[in-house]
Amino acid sequence: MSVPRHAGLTRRSAHTLRVCVRVHIGAFRSEADVSLPSSSSLLEALPELLELVDAPTVTRPWRASSPGGAPLPMAEPLADLSVNHGDVILLHPAEPVDAPIVRDAAEALVAQATGQGAAHALSAASVAGACAAAGALLPWVGIGWAALAGATTLVITALWQRRRGELVVPAALFAAVAAVSAVGGQDLWHPSAWAESGLASKTSLAWIAAAGLAAAALVTAGMRIVGVAGDRVTAALLTTCGLFAVAGAGLLVPGDPVAAVGSAALVTIIVAVSALPGMATSLAGLSVPRIPTAGQEMSVSDLHQPDVDARASRARALADGIAVGIAVVAVAGVVAVGSVGGWGAQLLALALAGATGLQAARFRPPVPAWCLSVVALVAAVVAAAGHSWVLGAIVAAATVTAPLWAGRVSRIEPTSAIWWERAELVAVVAVLPLAGWVSGLLAAIRGLG
Numbered sequence: 001m002s003v004p005r006h007a008g009l010t011r012r013s014a015h016t017l018r019v020c021v022r023v024h025i026g027a028f029r030s031e032a033d034v035s036l037p038s039s040s041s042l043l044e045a046l047p048e049l050l051e052l053v054d055a056p057t058v059t060r061p062w063r064a065s066s067p068g069g070a071p072l073p074m075a076e077p078l079a080d081l082s083v084n085h086g087d088v089i090l091l092h093p094a095e096p097v098d099a100p101i102v103r104d105a106a107e108a109l110v111a112q113a114t115g116q117g118a119a120h121a122l123s124a125a126s127v128a129g130a131c132a133a134a135g136a137l138l139p140w141v142g143i144g145w146a147a148l149a150g151a152t153t154l155v156i157t158a159l160w161q162r163r164r165g166e167l168v169v170p171a172a173l174f175a176a177v178a179a180v181s182a183v184g185g186q187d188l189w190h191p192s193a194w195a196e197s198g199l200a201s202k203t204s205l206a207w208i209a210a211a212g213l214a215a216a217a218l219v220t221a222g223m224r225i226v227g228v229a230g231d232r233v234t235a236a237l238l239t240t241c242g243l244f245a246v247a248g249a250g251l252l253v254p255g256d257p258v259a260a261v262g263s264a265a266l267v268t269i270i271v272a273v274s275a276l277p278g279m280a281t282s283l284a285g286l287s288v289p290r291i292p293t294a295g296q297e298m299s300v301s302d303l304h305q306p307d308v309d310a311r312a313s314r315a316r317a318l319a320d321g322i323a324v325g326i327a328v329v330a331v332a333g334v335v336a337v338g339s340v341g342g343w344g345a346q347l348l349a350l351a352l353a354g355a356t357g358l359q360a361a362r363f364r365p366p367v368p369a370w371c372l373s374v375v376a377l378v379a380a381v382v383a384a385a386g387h388s389w390v391l392g393a394i395v396a397a398a399t400v401t402a403p404l405w406a407g408r409v410s411r412i413e414p415t416s417a418i419w420w421e422r423a424e425l426v427a428v429v430a431v432l433p434l435a436g437w438v439s440g441l442l443a444a445i446r447g448l449g
Contacts, residue, residue: 015039017078018085023055024092030055038079042072042089049091060093126157127170134174144181150174151219158228168229172216172237179215184208202251209248217241231314235283235321236328243268243329255440259340263439265333266352269326269375270431273359276322276368284315316365323368330356330375337438338382346383348434353379354427358420 017038022031030053036045042064064072067088072081083089134150141149151174158167184204220237223229229237243265250264251257281287286308334352337345353376360372384391436442 017083019083020086020088021049021053022088022090023050023053024090025056025058028056036078039077041075041077042091043074046074046091058093060096062091063094065090065092126154126167130154130157130170130174142181144178147174147177147181151178155219155223158223159226166233168220168223168233169237171223172219175215175219176212179211180208183211202257205257206248206251210245213241213245231317232321232324235318236324239272239322239325240328243272243325244332247329247333250439253439253441254444256340258336259345260439260441262333262336262340263348263435263441265329266337266348266431267435269330269333270352270355270428272322272326273356273372276319276326280315280319280322283318284311286311286315319365320367323371327371327375331378334375334379334382340438342438344434344438348431348438349379349383351427351430351434353377353383355424355431358424358427361420 015038016035018033018035020031020033022029032049032052034049034052046062062074064074066072066082067090072083072089130150130153133153134146137149138146151171154167154171154174158171161167217238220229220234220241224234246268247261247265250260250262253260253264330352334349337348356372356379357376360369360376363369363372380391433442
């Protein structure tokens with residue numbers, strides 16, 4: 001038991017120091033409270049201390065240290081050490097130190113080479129081969145069959161390699177092209193013939209888009225079932241297909257189909273961003289622990305999940321994939337809205353930029369944060385269409401003054417965070433009526449009256 005310090009008694013004025021000596025030798029643990037002369041060293045008192053605690057004999061030299069691991073010279077008097085009354089001194093055998101590894105220049109460069117080399121060279125070669133095969137067949141069989149050949153080549157390669165999950169993305173794209181060609185026919189790739197073949201109608205466009213999305217989703221799901229596609233790739237592709245399918249409901253709104261589908265896509269991604277954390281944790285099987293309240297049975301509490309770390313890692317991967325899918329749909333939607341033009345499209349893009357930019361600041365994982373930041377930047381560019389010098393001036397001013405405000409943003413006060421949250425709420429709420437205005441839904445509702 002350590003002895004407390006006494007007022008007015010310092011280690012330099014006292015003839016003895018009352019300390020606690022702990023001896024650690026492997027599994028042996030022992031300690032003793034002793035009074036040592038301040039003029040003596042630990043090396044001089046070591047035999048008596050070891051005999052006092054009945055320590056076993058060791059062949060290695062003894063070392064002394066503080067509880068924090070700082071070494072204490074054993075040959076110096078205690079009065080010259082940073083030891084006070086009541087302190088703890090650890091005695092333990094010296095640990096063997098590994099010999100230093102001396103590397104030459106070549107070995108040092110090899111040790112620092114942590115990359116994987118041309119890790120994705122085979123994947124790039126597979127995609128190039130699929131494109132070459134599709135291009136070679138294109139003059140004889142048409143776009144649909146050529147795309148199907150490319151998709152088949154990539155699927156076979158992915159199944160053969162088993163670890164080439166990145167091949168699922170081009171395979172899904174080839175499958176989507178083959179599906180839309182099968183439904184739309186050869187006239188699909190000639191917009192001038194849409195009016196004669198009836199492809200310009202919203203119903204035809206809906207069926208064509210549904211066929212492409214279904215083909216991409218089926219390829220992705222199949223590759224996931226056989227264990228080729230990972231969680232990130234699967235989540236990204238299925239999220240993209242699902243959000244595009246939901247955005248296709250904009251074709252039901254009378255008016256410009258591009259504006260309607262683009263506006264519906266932006267509303268869909270706002271909802272998806274809000275549900276992103278919940279979807280990722282639910283799909284990974286994570287659940288918030290439920291603690292029984294006063295008077296409730298303990299049986300209502302959740303059971304312990306032994307694989308919670310693996311589930312958390314999977315939730316992180318799913319969140320990254322969902323964020324990538326949201327970004328793809330959002331960029332396509334905001335570009336579609338920007339192509340319409342007008343004040344409504346500009347205000348909608350501005351509201352989306354504010355909403356996604358503020359939401360990106362709330363995500364700690366880098367992938368969702370960067371995905372939403374890219375969406376915000378694209379939306380800001382679309383909002384500034386025709387007045388790009390304004391956006392350029394704002395970006396230049398923000399860059400020049402970044403040393404003044406960047407540090408404050410990183411440690412924002414709670415009261416300021418409330419205003420950021422309110423601004424985010426205003427931007428999110430503004431997206432809904434602006435999307436209805438741009439899509440023509442509000443005009444259709446007024447026409448009903």
